[in-house]
Amino acid sequence: MARRLTQQDIARMAGVSQTTVSLVLNNRAEGAVRISPETRERVIRVIKETGYIADPAARRLAEGRNRILGVFTYEAVFPATSADFYHPFLVGIEECTEEAGCDLLLFTSARASGRRRRIFDQDSRVRLADGCVLLGHTVDRDDLARLITDQIPFVSVGRRDDAGGPVPYVGADYASAAGALVRRAVALGHRRLVYVGAGTGAESWADRHRGFLDAVTELGVEGVKAGGAPDVDAVLATGATVAFFEEQADAVTFMAAARHRISVPADLSVVTLGSATRPVRSDIDFTGFLIPRREMGRRAVELLTGVIESGGTPQELLPCELIEGSTLAAAGPGAGPRPPAS
Incomplete structure (x- = not known):
């Protein structure tokens, strides 16, 4: 299956920035940014030639609100001890957020009595974002319940059980x-x-x-x-x-x-x-x-734009790719481990 074209692809082919492509798609200018008719026509020509179709939810999201999406992580994601596992999720989140013409805000400060991170405390700033992606091996159920009760748009990366109501998520099957x-x-x-x-x-x-x-x-x-x-x-x-x-x-x-x-x-x-x-x-x-980590990150942002725009509680599981590897072999006659040494 061919990879879906992104705004970054259109920008590269037109020789402009991704921001310029986003402004052309949304027929707007920002601040001091002015797009010449020639540049606008070049971008439009590439869009027509490639058949690129902008994500409707992303376009609607880019037309209003703060255009800021939050990411709340229950574990530190930047130290070397964690980066290998979380990095693909973050890559997918960043890619899709950029395509939506939004900025990312990483929430890290809220803590409960010096213990593990929590979304809500007296200094919680989660409402600065239009919606939030939750990332972590385990997610606090009290946080989930309050997000649902307060009707704050969010999507969890990873399947979550109900927490006073259904939880929007994208997970791996x-x-x-x-x-x-x-x-x-x-x-x-x-x-x-x-x-x-x-x-x-x-x-x-x-x-x-x-x-x-x-x-x-x-x-x-x-x-x-x-x-x-x-x-x-x-x-x-x-x-x-x-x-x-x-x-x-x-x-x-x-x-x-x-x-x-x-x-x-x-x-x-x-x-x-x-x-x-x-x-x-x-x-x-x-x-x-x-685990389709990069795809899960991307899909979380796609679902979040829909939640922000129209509400709902999307729940999706993405398939995992099997690896043949070399550690599974046929069980031959008499196969099996020797008993523990006495």
């Missing part, structure tokens, strides 16, 4: 991706599978575990759980031939600890359910899936 990986393992002859992770707490973990459980039940194979930590003895004691790790960083830790006892995937196959959310150094080609 973790349940379907986990189920697809279970089916792939069963097709390779695996009949006893172990899930390594909490499986509860954040909605993203619950969705992964639900997809795993639904698939093993549907296929009539045995699915067991080995707690929330990557304990080598606990995993091997299950007798499973394939381990599904909720957190990729835990899979890296497990394989490092077990390298003298088993071979992956000859003795035990390993599947990871998404990208690492904690910093980890590894060049292992895991079988698993990719």
